[in-house]
Amino acid sequence: MTLQAKLDAFKADFQAGKPPYNVSRSVIETMQRATAELIASGAATRALKACDRAPAFTLNDPEGKPVASGELLAKGPLVLSFYRGVWCPYCNMELQALQEALPEFQKLGASLVAISPQTAANSRKSIRQNELSFPILSDTHNDVAAAFGLRFQMPDYLIDLYKTLKNDLPAFNGDPSWTLPMPARYVIGQDGTILYAEVNPDYTRRPEPEDMLPALRRAANEVA
Secondary structure: OOHHHHHHHHHHHHHOOOOOOOOOHHHHHHHHHHHHHHHHHOHHHHOOOOOOEOOOOEEEOOOOOEEEHHHHHOOOOEEEEEOOOOOOHHHHHHHHHHHHHHHHHHHOOOEEEEEEOOOHHHHHHHHHHHOOOOOEEEOHHHHHHHHOOOEEEOOHHHHHHHHHOOOOHHHHHOOOOOEEEOOEEEEEOOOOEEEEEEEOOOOOOOOOHHHHHHHHHHHHHHHO
16 A cells, blocks of 8 residues: 555544544644645745755754764765654654665665654654654754745644644644644755655645655666
8 A cells, every 4th residue: 555545544534533533523624724725825836846955954863963964965865754743643654654665765875864843752752653763853943844945834723723632732842833844755966956855735645755766766876
C-alpha cells in the first residue's frame, strides 16, 4: 500500500468519527476550513522550489548535538522532511514510510533528516515510536522552516480548537508562537541547489518516498 493510500484510509476513519478519535463534525469542518484557507493564501507557491538555493542551517539533534547541513552535504545529497510533530498521525505515517525507503536513499549516497519545531524530548519519543534510524532536528520557532518559506501562523479559531482538543503546541514545541511548517520534502544537491521540492498546504497529502529517487539518481550521476 502506498503512503498516500494509508493516509487516505486514516483520514476516512478519522472523518467518520471512528474510535479512538470520535471527533465531531464541527471539529472536522474547522480543520477543513483552516486547510482550505491556507491553500487559498498561496503560501505554498512562495516556498522554495527546485533550482532554488537551499539555505544553510545548523540544528540540534535529540541529544543536543548540532547537525550542520554543510557537513551532511559534504558527504552526499540531502533529503529533508519538514513535519509538524509527534502529535500528528499523518506525520508519523510519513516518517515510517521514509524509514522504509532509507536503504534506497543510502545506496545513492544520500543522508536523510527530518525537521520539526518540537522539543528534543518529543523528537526522541517520535524516534522510538516510529522506530527511526535517522535524526529528527529541532527547529525552534520554525526559523529554518521560515527560511524555506514553510512557516505559517495558525488562525485564532484553529488555535482555540487545538486548545479544546488538548493539543498544546506551545508545550510540544517549547514555543508560544502557534506556528507550524507546511509539510514539505526536499532533495538538496551537494552544491546546495534544490533538486526536488514538494510542498503541500494540505497536511493529509504527502509525496511518496520513491518520488525523490530520480533526483537522487541524478545527483549520484553528477558526482560520479
